[in-house]
Each structure stands twice: as structure tokens, then as C-alpha cells.
Amino acid sequence: MGIKNVMNLGELLEQVARRLPDEPGFIRGNDHVSWRQLLERVDAVATALRARGIGKGDKLLVHSRNNLPLFESAWVAFRLGAVWVPTNVRITPPEAAYLGSSSGAVAMLYDEGFGHYVDAVKAVSPALQHVIAIGQPREGELSYSGLLDEGLQTRNSFQPAEVDYDDPLWFFYTSGTTGHPKAGVLTHGQMAFVITNHIADLMPGLTHRSRSLVVAPLSHGAGIHALINAARGAASILPAGDKLDCDEAWRLVQEHKVDNMFTVPTIVKMLTENEAVDKYDHSSLRYVIYAGAPMYRADQQHALRKLGKVLVQYYGLGEVTGNITVLPPELHDAEDGPGMxxxxxxxxxxxxxxxxxxxxxxxxxxxxxxxxxxxxxxxxxxxxxxxxxxxxxxxxxxxxxxxxxxxxxxxxxxxxxxASDMYISGGSNVYPREIEEALLLHPAVSEVAVLGVPDPKWGECGVAVIVTNGDVSDDELFAHLEPRIGRYKWPKCFVRWSEMPKSAYGKIVKKQIRALLEERKEVA
The missing domain is CATH 2.30.38.10 (Luciferase; Domain 3)
Known part of the structure; x- marks a missing residue:
């Protein structure tokens, strides 16, 4: 039997727009966009792009901050049968150029202030034919609002492209520790399973009454999470600013009775350690999903004491779209009791x-x-x-x-x-995670990253980069480690920084830490 046609994932938007036309789908400030309006807007832009020859298999590169056009562009690509290629908005122009050329993008949508990214992509991407500006277009460019108006005027009924199970819909670029990012190919059939699985395992009971707060870039994991909420007609709520404002986040949770959010451990830490967590009502929360990295136990306990049993952990990679394991709320507890x-x-x-x-x-x-x-x-x-x-x-x-x-x-x-973090010291495998967990149990240590570096005696040894919230000596830290982990695993030294370099998704980036250590010559 050959591969059969499957539902174009973009049909999810149409289904929810028919079922819940006047319910909100996207909220930012005073802008409330209903599901019917979202479908009309998406199909209008898709109609205008289809008229320009963009269709099945074509790649749409998107470089944008979180906003309505970015949210809509995924659905535009899906319904066209095209491939959505979103970037991390914090990458450099040369990095964006690589994504454009390696994906073979024929169209690029970009946010205000990022014209130099377009120039970098055009310089190395002969396939790029159409550039669409979210703000004011430059000469030779299209405008997103112009495409929207053009498509709305045609008033044609848009028919989504026919697709097979393995037809790609999203190039999910993964950031490797070495070399260029790799484009993981997510398909229509695979993503239908992923969305169903997320609803079953992460957020059972999700409905159109639910509300989701977006506190991470929609270009990656938060974008997957937005699709899950859309499948049930739950509105996505975006903060006004581009940077995390903990006070605003908790205010929005109270105002909209937010019941779910997707985040990473460092953002959970920032939200629950900020004084605003005690200022607003967050009793509506049911699922605070964290992924991207394991959460240190000390941070887990603090978050549980502040929020109650609402934490959901999932382990996964972009290549498996999060679908590897789940640790639901009932298996999270602030106390280390039996069964936990x-x-x-x-x-x-x-x-x-x-x-x-x-x-x-x-x-x-x-x-x-x-x-x-x-x-x-x-x-x-x-x-x-x-x-x-x-x-x-x-x-x-x-x-x-x-x-x-x-x-x-x-x-x-x-x-x-x-595997790439492990180092061998004196013939023994050492895993930084274990050391980091132990150090974070000290009340003065708020963040830590342990890396293996060359050592003339042991081959490799550990260096612990720490951020502290109080005075603590090296001797005190070693004394703290004494009963917790074997001496052969102890870091050779501690390096104190005021802050850790983090990715756009709030993860501590060891590659950057290693580069800074070498640049600053802080390790002998």
C-alpha cells in the first residue's frame, strides 16, 4: 500500500473557526482576534501568495519577533502546503543567511528593523524571489498588510493544498554544539500525532475556555504549544513587550485566568522568584509546562511551593517534537516523599x-x-x-x-x-549534571554550569561557573559537596559571574560559557 493522503494540518484552523467563530484566538493588549478573523486573514494572505506562484513544497523563511503576523504565517504556510521556516530572532544576519540558503527559501517574511537580515539572505540565496515586510516595505518588496488587503478583496474560497503523511510543513532548525544548525523536517502526518499526544499527555481537559500565556518565542517550542491550544480553540495571549516582564506576565495570568503556559526551567525560576508572583491571583493555572532542559530540584521545589501542583515536565528534542517522556503534575511534589x-x-x-x-x-x-x-x-x-x-x-x-x-x-x-557534556577525569566518566544539582542545593548558589577543561594531571577536570546571591567561599562550597558527591567529581575551581549567557529560549548555553572562559582567560 502506498502513502495515503492525510489532513492538511492547516485544516485545524478552519475547523475551530467554523465551530467557535467568535471566540478569541489571539490576544495582545486590547487586540482580540477571533478564530473567524484569523482564518479570514490567513486565507487572504495565502490567496495572495498562491497568486504569485507560491505553493506546495516552497519554503517560507520568517524572521520576526512574537506578533500576529508570525502567528498567522505558520497557518499560511501549512494551508498552502508550503514549509514554514521560522528563525530564532536573536541570531545574526550571517546565521539567517545560512538558514535561507540551506532551506532554499523562495519567500521571506521579516519584522520591522530587520532589513539587513533580508540583505544577508538575498546575498547567498538565489532561490529567494519574494520579500514580505511586516512593517514598511522597501523598494521591490511586498507588504504583509498589502497582501492581506489584496486577498480579502478577491473573496475566493481558499482550498488548502492536498498533502501526504510525509509532506513537510515545518523546518525545525536545531542548534548544534558544533557546525551549522540542522533542519529537522516535521511533516503533516507526524505533527497531527504530536498535537493529539500533547493534548492527551500534557494538558488533558484543554478546551476553548482555556487560555495560554506565550512567554517564549513562537518560532520553536512555544509555536508547537500554540498549535495545541489552537486545536482546542484556546486563545494564545502575548505580552506587550518582547522581553520577559514578570509583573506583566502574572497580571495577564490573573486578568485572563490563564490555565496553561509553555516555558523552560530558567523562565519558571525567574517567574516564581519575582515578587510579582505573590501580587496576583494565579489560582487558574493548571499546567505550567517546562521543557528544553531538566529542572534543578531546588528550583522545582520553590516553584511548587509558590504555584502548587501545576508543573508538567516533558523531555524531548525538536527532532521528536517533545514527544519522549512526561512527568505530570501528580508526580511533582515539593517534598521528597514515597512514590515521587x-x-x-x-x-x-x-x-x-x-x-x-x-x-x-x-x-x-x-x-x-x-x-x-x-x-x-x-x-x-x-x-x-x-x-x-x-x-x-x-x-x-x-x-x-x-x-x-x-x-x-x-x-x-x-x-x-x-553525551557531549561528559568529560573524563583520571579515567572516570564525570557528568556535569550531577555536580550542578548538588551545588544548587546550597542557598547562595542561584545558577551553575560545570564544564570539562583540559588538565595536565587528570586529562580533564571540571570548572564550575556560578552565579550567587550571597557571599560564599570556595571552601564552603567544597564542604557542601563533601557529603553529596565523590571527590573525583569535584570541580577544580569556581568562577563567579554576575549572570549566565542564555539562548532566546532561556536555556544556559554551555558553548557560549566555554567561549567566554577562554576569552577571559579565567581558567589556568
């Missing part, structure tokens, strides 16, 4: 399988560390035009995440660390 899987990122998601493999592809028993591998319908179809990366990642019938860890007897997953 402290340190675990949860159990396998519905329909997904997690295996711990050795180098030869053999399954390892419970409690034994190895490569965390996964298979199931949420796994992406591969990296675009990158056979070398595909060969490395897909082995023995599994997708290798690049993370290390083990399963317990009940099937709960414990991540030891990133």
Missing part, C-alpha cells in the same frame, strides 16, 4: 518507546546508563538534505537523542547528561 520520582523526566509518552542502548545497539537493563534512544510516530522524518547527520542519528532502528541516561524498573527515565 525525584530527578526523573518521566515515563514514555503515549505511543512512544524509549530504549537505553549500548554502542552496538543492544538494549541495556534497568539502572544501567547508555544512549537514550526513541522511536514512534512523533519522530521526525530526518534532517533536510543531510545524509551524514541522518546516518549518525538513526541507527539500529532507533533515533539516538545524543543524551545519556537510564530507565528504572518502572520505566521512568533519568537523564545523566548530554
Amino acid at each position: 520520582k525525584v530527578g526523573s523526566c518521566g515515563y514514555p509518552r503515549t505511543g512512544m518507546q524509549v530504549g537505553i542502548l549500548d554502542e552496538d545497539g543492544n538494549r541495556l537493563p534497568a539502572g544501567v546508563d547508555g544512549d537514550i534512544c526513541v522511536r514512534g510516530p512523533a519522530v521526525f522524518s530526518g534532517y533536510n538534505d543531510n545524509p551524514e547527520a541522518n546516518a549518525k542519528s538513526f541507527k539500529h532502528g532507533w533515533f539516538n537523542t545524543g543524551d545519556l541516561g537510564h530507565l528504572d524498573e518502572e520505566g521512568f527515565l533519568f537523564i545523566t547528561g548530554r
Whole structure:
């Protein structure tokens, strides 16, 4: 049997617009856009682009801050059968140029103030034919509002493109530790499973009465989360500014009775440590989903004491679109009681399988560390035009995440660390995660990153970069580690910084930390 047609994922928008036409779909400040208006706007822009020859398989590069056109552009691409290629808005023009050229983008939508990004893309991307400005267009460019008006005037009924299961809809660029980012190909069939799974495992009971606060870029994980809410007719609420304002975030939670948000551990930490958390009513919250990195236990406990049992952890990569494990609210507790899987990122998601493999592809028993591998319908179809990366990642019938860890007897997953983070000191494998967890239990340590660096005696040793909220000496920190981890794992030294470099998604970036350490010559 051949591959069968599947629903174009863009049909989700049309279904909810028919069912809940006057319910809000997008809220920012005083702007409330209903689902019917969103569908009309999306189909108008899609109509205007289709008239210019943009259709199935074409790539739409989008470089924009969180806003309505960015939100709509995903649906425009899906309904055209085109491929949405969103960028991290904080990348440099040369990095955007690489995404444009490697994806083969024929059209680019850009936000105000980013004309130099367009110039960089055009310089290396002969395929780029159409440039669309969200603000004032330059000579030779189209305007988003102009396309919208043009499409609205045609008043034609837009028919979404016919698609197959494996037809791509999103190039989800992953930031590697080395080399250029790789485009993970997400497909219409795969993403239909992902959305269904997220509703089942992460936010059961989600309805059109739900409200979702967007506190991360829609270009990546928060964009996936917005699709899930859209599938149930739940409005996405955007803060007014581009940077996280904790007071505004908690005010919006109270005002709109927000019940869910997608975030990362560092943003949860910032939100719950800010005094505004006690200023506003957040009792409407049901699901505060954190992903992208494990959450340190000390931060977890603080958030649970502030918010109650609303934390949901999921472990996943862009390549598996988050669908690897889940740790639901009932398995989060501020106290380390019986039945609590402290340190675990949860159990396998519905329909997904997690295996711990050795180098030869053999399954390892419970409690034994190895490569965390996964298979199931949420796994992406591969990296675009990158056979070398595909060969490395897909082995023995599994997708290798690049993370290390083990399963317990009940099937709960414990991540030891990133394979690339591990270092070997005196012949022993050392996993930074364990050291970081121990250091964060000290009340004066608010953030930490441990890296392995060359050492003439031990081959490699650890350096702990820390951010503190009070005075603490090296001797005090070593004394704190004494009962918690073996001496061979101790960092050689501590480096104190006022803040950690973070990605646009709020994750501590060890690649940048290593570069800064070398630049500042802070390690002998």
C-alpha cells in the first residue's frame, strides 16, 4: 500500500473557526482576534501568495519577533502546503543567511528593523524571489498588510493544498554544539500525532475556555504549544513587550485566568522568584509546562511551593517534537516523599518507546546508563538534505537523542547528561549534571554550569561557573559537596559571574560559557 493522503494540518484552523467563530484566538493588549478573523486573514494572505506562484513544497523563511503576523504565517504556510521556516530572532544576519540558503527559501517574511537580515539572505540565496515586510516595505518588496488587503478583496474560497503523511510543513532548525544548525523536517502526518499526544499527555481537559500565556518565542517550542491550544480553540495571549516582564506576565495570568503556559526551567525560576508572583491571583493555572532542559530540584521545589501542583515536565528534542517522556503534575511534589520520582523526566509518552542502548545497539537493563534512544510516530522524518547527520542519528532502528541516561524498573527515565557534556577525569566518566544539582542545593548558589577543561594531571577536570546571591567561599562550597558527591567529581575551581549567557529560549548555553572562559582567560 502506498502513502495515503492525510489532513492538511492547516485544516485545524478552519475547523475551530467554523465551530467557535467568535471566540478569541489571539490576544495582545486590547487586540482580540477571533478564530473567524484569523482564518479570514490567513486565507487572504495565502490567496495572495498562491497568486504569485507560491505553493506546495516552497519554503517560507520568517524572521520576526512574537506578533500576529508570525502567528498567522505558520497557518499560511501549512494551508498552502508550503514549509514554514521560522528563525530564532536573536541570531545574526550571517546565521539567517545560512538558514535561507540551506532551506532554499523562495519567500521571506521579516519584522520591522530587520532589513539587513533580508540583505544577508538575498546575498547567498538565489532561490529567494519574494520579500514580505511586516512593517514598511522597501523598494521591490511586498507588504504583509498589502497582501492581506489584496486577498480579502478577491473573496475566493481558499482550498488548502492536498498533502501526504510525509509532506513537510515545518523546518525545525536545531542548534548544534558544533557546525551549522540542522533542519529537522516535521511533516503533516507526524505533527497531527504530536498535537493529539500533547493534548492527551500534557494538558488533558484543554478546551476553548482555556487560555495560554506565550512567554517564549513562537518560532520553536512555544509555536508547537500554540498549535495545541489552537486545536482546542484556546486563545494564545502575548505580552506587550518582547522581553520577559514578570509583573506583566502574572497580571495577564490573573486578568485572563490563564490555565496553561509553555516555558523552560530558567523562565519558571525567574517567574516564581519575582515578587510579582505573590501580587496576583494565579489560582487558574493548571499546567505550567517546562521543557528544553531538566529542572534543578531546588528550583522545582520553590516553584511548587509558590504555584502548587501545576508543573508538567516533558523531555524531548525538536527532532521528536517533545514527544519522549512526561512527568505530570501528580508526580511533582515539593517534598521528597514515597512514590515521587525525584530527578526523573518521566515515563514514555503515549505511543512512544524509549530504549537505553549500548554502542552496538543492544538494549541495556534497568539502572544501567547508555544512549537514550526513541522511536514512534512523533519522530521526525530526518534532517533536510543531510545524509551524514541522518546516518549518525538513526541507527539500529532507533533515533539516538545524543543524551545519556537510564530507565528504572518502572520505566521512568533519568537523564545523566548530554553525551557531549561528559568529560573524563583520571579515567572516570564525570557528568556535569550531577555536580550542578548538588551545588544548587546550597542557598547562595542561584545558577551553575560545570564544564570539562583540559588538565595536565587528570586529562580533564571540571570548572564550575556560578552565579550567587550571597557571599560564599570556595571552601564552603567544597564542604557542601563533601557529603553529596565523590571527590573525583569535584570541580577544580569556581568562577563567579554576575549572570549566565542564555539562548532566546532561556536555556544556559554551555558553548557560549566555554567561549567566554577562554576569552577571559579565567581558567589556568
